[in-house]
Amino acid sequence: MKRPLVYKVDLTKIEGDGAFPCPNCGTTISPDDETENVYTIMETKFRKESLEELIIQCKCGSEIHLVGFLSS
Numbered sequence: 001m002k003r004p005l006v007y008k009v010d011l012t013k014i015e016g017d018g019a020f021p022c023p024n025c026g027t028t029i030s031p032d033d034e035t036e037n038v039y040t041i042m043e044t045k046f047r048k049e050s051l052e053e054l055i056i057q058c059k060c061g062s063e064i065h066l067v068g069f070l071s072s
């Protein structure tokens with residue numbers, strides 16, 4: 001069976017505006033990009049009103065779990 005590629009990206013370790021390259025294909029992924037041209041949002045997880053985890057899928061097929069959102 002072929003398993004999807006799953007990566008975890010911690011936003012607290014990313015400098016700048018939060019954009020990062022896809023660990024698989026290198027495409028730049030920006031969490032502020034809502035056009036879904038580069039990636040698709042699969043799932044959002046909230047804990048006490050604040051975003052805890054965002055699961056996105058890059059166009060290359062890899063699944064990326066974004067964690068480390070600033071709690072406000």
Ligand SMILES: [Zn+2]
Nearest residue numbers: 022025058060
């Ligand atoms: Zn990719």
